[in-house]
Amino acid sequence: MATIREVSKHAGVSVATVSRVVNGNKWVSEATRLRVLESMEELGYEPNSFARSLATNRSNTIGMVVGDLSGPFFGPMMQRAEQVIRDAGKHLIITSGHSTLEEERDAVQFLLKRRCDALILHLDLMPDEEIIELCDKSPLPIILVNRLIPELADRCVSLDNEAGGYLATRHLLDLGHTRIAHITGPLYKSDARDRLAGYRRALETAGVPYDESLVVESDYLESGGAQALDRLKRREAEFTAVVGGNDLMAIGVINALRQQGVRVPEQCSVVGYDDVVMSAYFVPALTTVRVPVDDFGADAARLALKLCEGASDTAQLRFQPELVERQSTLAKGEVMAENLSLV
Structure with a gap:
């Protein structure tokens, strides 16, 4: 696999310039950017995603915690969330809380350590006070699914x-x-x-x-x-x-x-x-x-993406049930x- 130094030599630019192109820095001319991208493609260069996330403070991943990875409830929710996030050019990382408080906490910490850009959480056991503290301290946007906490209402996707x-x-x-x-x-x-x-x-x-x-x-x-x-x-x-x-x-x-x-x-x-x-x-x-669990997933993903871009004009997403x-x-x-x- 080619290195960043080989790409810089092939494109006739500095290593720093290649790094700027990889990280999406706007202070690179379009001609230089295209030359670097062509060299990367010709040499088969793959940027180190972790190093790139450190440089840009973005990992292009959204983390999701669900109660269980099996069963008919969570499947549609995960599928729709993943579809929305992939359409935005990002990836979804999913883990389970396994319906225990310690596992929920562990799942959240795992995703925080993965440097996800936002978290979508379906939590059953973590107390409201702990979730509020987590949201206050976390630099990442956090969205709650199928749960309404009044203090975090504009970050909740829930059903009545x-x-x-x-x-x-x-x-x-x-x-x-x-x-x-x-x-x-x-x-x-x-x-x-x-x-x-x-x-x-x-x-x-x-x-x-x-x-x-x-x-x-x-x-x-x-x-x-x-x-x-x-x-x-x-x-x-x-x-x-x-x-x-x-x-x-x-x-x-x-x-x-x-x-x-x-x-x-x-x-x-x-x-x-x-x-x-x-x-x-x-x-x-x-x-x-x-x-509407599929809508839960889609709307939670859209809200996560919106908050990642710095939006602040969010509103509570509260679904009404329907008898079939x-x-x-x-x-x-x-x-x-x-x-x-x-x-």
Whole structure:
């Protein structure tokens, strides 16, 4: 591989001039710049990206922390973010927080040491106060995804999850269901708490008493949905509908109900949350609340690029949820003459 000295000799310029061209310094004439670029191409010279980042204080990379590198939620978000960033001539570096506080902290520090130009963070466990301190101390722009911290509102790309929980529950109430179970995600996560709050608000608005025996905390996994249904059965809870904290748990509930001989939606209606790709193809197709995770990724990437260029006129990006009605819910009056006890 050619060296910078060989390029300078080939182009008939100094090593300093070659360095200025590599680093995009404007104090080089166009004729000289073209001559240096031609020499670099002819000799196959590849600038050292790390050295270049030290000289320009830019690495042309954006760092991203997600909760998990697998599953149907984060994939679309990472894909769209990467597409936007690549279209801008930069690269995306992705690492995972693995749903533990120490791993989240380690992932953030890893990206800071990589000299990324900006960070896009999906953090579940790091406290608000710690994130605020991180943003205050970091010289890099930091964007938060699927989380709203009021002090950092113009750096947050989030969804109104309380409204989403309300929509899911209101849909079942409108269908005549009053005994509605709710399987939450892990309640240390703000989105799970917000969806539960929306569930409670919908019940209160409809004049239906909140019954804590109908609420089970789980883990956002398909197996967690089935396990939560088993816990409801052991409680001898009576219900005709279920709100799942996400689509995977809702699918786990439907599969478990099917194994018990309970028909969905004829005997029990089920609503999910996220609208992952498989939801439309599952049988029965899942009624769910759409979370625009691909838009999360794209808008977070655009905001990161904008802040990298020194923009200050940013605004809070707050998405509103949308109910997607499919075949997993049905009006109670159309199905049964009396309440069904799933015990």
